[in-house]
Amino acid sequence: MNHFDEASAAVQAALDAGARYADARVMVRRTESMTARDGDIEDLSSDESAGLGVRALVGSGWGFYAVPDLSTAAAQAAGRRAAQIAAASGLVAGPPIDLVPSEVQVASWESACEIDPLSVPLSTKGDLLVRATAAAKEAGADLAEAIYQIWDTRKWFVSSEGHRIDQHIRECGAGITASAYGDGEIQRRSWPSHRGQYATRGWELVDEIDLVGHAPRMAEEARALLSAPLCPPGETTLVLGGEQMALQIHESVGHAIELDRILGWEAAYAGTSWLDLSKLGTLRYGSDLMNITIDPGIPGALGSFGFDDEGSPARKRDAVRDGIWVGVLAGRDSAAVAGLDYAGSVRSDGWRRLPMVRMTNVGLEPGPHTLDEIIANTDDGVFMDINRSWSIDDRRLNFQFGCEIGYEIKNGKLGRMLRNPTYTGIGPRFWQSMDMLSSETTAWGTPNCGKGQPGQVGHTGHPAAPARFTNVRVGVRG
């Protein structure tokens, strides 16, 4: 069964009501999530959501309306309502809106999936979380928590320009966290990542993660952190593990290169960007080792798709090449405003929400080193990994990030474990100090990227590898 007819009816109704462009997406999504605590299941929810969202452009005003009713009559009414809302936008109108050209696509796409995660028995999935948290508890955790999440999304997209695209995207992931309680403080260790690892893959990903096998070490490290010395404050050489690098890329590059932020469209909430479009192609963002790509075509990465929610096909693009800023994440309207000729990075988090500029897979190309080489070449510094807290200003410049665990580096070797490691910096200054980069890349998934009003939760991917930075301020505390 497909829903092209309902989407087409919505688009036609919007055109009949005065829209000069319209598109519509029907989305049917099944989600499933389970959490466990200390060997018991805490929560299980299996949810289904279906509906149609239609976007209409009347004059220079956009309107969007979404309904859960997939009848033709409801779709037509939604199309008319979107046009009505767009007309109201004209009360506070700006310059005319154009869309960069988009080659009409009639296509179908499906993400690769070896084991359908929804077909894995709940008892199997539940047992996994129970065993993982029990293992952490037995190994000394005061609190052991585990989670898995599954998303199975089918969508049908139709535009007034002739696009007809259907996609089936399956995503899932899981993680475990062990906490140890000390005197007035809590230490935490997570595997494989803060909130878990996620991808556009099947349950094979969760099997590979091996939550049970890693649970005892998480508990032991959390306990050990309680008696570890605090990360000393000061300026030093910082080596970041791959998971924390993914967060660093997400926050201080991915959001900064979103064209809607650069154009001021997010100024009141998510913020703007320190990047100035007039410097695209010339601005030095980082060191020569810094090569960032926008690539929604990476098999299995969480930000992968066949086509974005405007019908633009997945294409790889440079964002930073040899340290120079050369590309942005764009949509058809924002690209037209900026005078660019490409889009391809517009998505919504469901049928109820307006598609907007979002990260896809924004990642760092591998470097020439290994983590072992980086540490061996560091006389004095700190190694940190696994994100614990993240904060960055509204221009994406001034950041302060905290990690779960740190180690001092002395004379080319990892030394004592350090607790509460944090570091702070200014984006371009930090990236320009990157002098060693590993080739050991993993595409980390971020399933909780917030943006937009009403709020949307995006899924993004970040290929990242360990790297070294010089003269970084660490150990910031309250």
Added chain:
Amino acid sequence: MTGDTTLTGAELELAARIVDLVRRQAGASAEAEVMVGHHAEALTRFANSMIHQNVADAVTTVRLRLHLDGRTAAGSTTLTAADGLAGLVERVVAAARVNPPDALWPGLTPPTPLYPASGAHGSGPHSGLDFGFDETTARADPADRAERVRAFVRAAAGLETAGYCRTVYSSAAFANTAGQSVEGRSAEAAMDGIARYRGADGVARLASGRLADLDGAELGARAAAKARAGASPRELPPGRYEVVLEPEAVADLLANLAAYGFNGKAYAQKQSFAEIDADQFDPSVSIIDEPLGSRGEPAIGLPFDLEGTPRDWLVLVREGVTKAVTHDRTSAAEAGATSTGHASVGSRTWGPVALNMRLEASAPETLPDVSSDDGPVAATARPLVERMERGLLVTDLWYTRVLDQKALVVTGLTRNGVWLVEDGRVVAPVSNMRFTQSYPEALSAGMVRGIGGRSVLQPDAWSGVRYAAPALHLASWNLTGNASG
């Protein structure tokens, strides 16, 4: 917005029908609870002084939670036709049969009437209570919101502006196999915008249960005044500063206290600083959660939670003493307490959180009478600023994240305007700064130098959440970096 804002009893009837369906499929011993919720949200967003995103949606979601033979499962659907509902019941029953046992199941909410609201106007046909529901807000159309945006933009008098105007209508009915059966509805409006001038931003934000309370021109003028006064800021060295936080910033304190401090699950798991009946705050601090509205202000949420527990006012802190934390039935059972009506989607995992917190304002007669309009200073902050010898006036906080949950040490940045104050007068705008600060420590005994005389209702990014916040004068705030690092 929506075609129908009258409670006809259809949602309650649907909830009861699904309870019956569950009983037929799972047997008489099944414990089931059903929430049928309708949510219609419309948001008109502007940037670069034009409306650039203008959206609305309306959805009915049916949620079912089932406890069967010691096992629990939950699910939801937006497919409310017969086959969609049958599919939901089938899915959840099947999940409950194979899921591992649930040792944490707290049982169902027994039949309990909704609490009356002293400020309520009128009464609904079925619940008997409407908590000040405003029909006009529920039925607002795109032109109503666009007109407020236009007023905001015009009042900024040529400054670049950005923000939104939002209206929300919600209704819901709850039924369970224990016999609880309640329904309700609410409406909400909010406006949040900035004006920008030579790199400086000024903000104005207001929430209400009535769209008519939102004056776009007044908000636009206030944001513009702040932006103009914030141009050409200077950097200050990091360090501990005395501060006056305006309501926008105070809302962030309340939000983090709600999520991590007064969260009943965090409390039960010993991850919170909260200790019941302990002196943890300055005696001037009293904090309540008021989901039913208060002081003539309509409620913006429903009068019961996702487990059907009636919501009521809850005193969290009285005169510096922590009196309660928020619970759903699970965290309450774990803590040996009773539910306070704070169950929500995911609260079993993330914990129950207060959504309508109020920091009690000072009695106005205890504050100096300051009538002069001091440029960027909010009215509620003026008496506090006047008493500050040297410190910072902070409009807003941004991107706050917890570094240490137990001590609630938070890092974040200032935003939308900071000024240096000397001898009770604003003397210079200051660049945004990063802070790293324990929130309970900042509010501890002797650290609160004053609280404004009037609370301002602050909207949250998520509908259904708002904070009543006066300005707050604190003895020390730990600023750990400035804009240049």
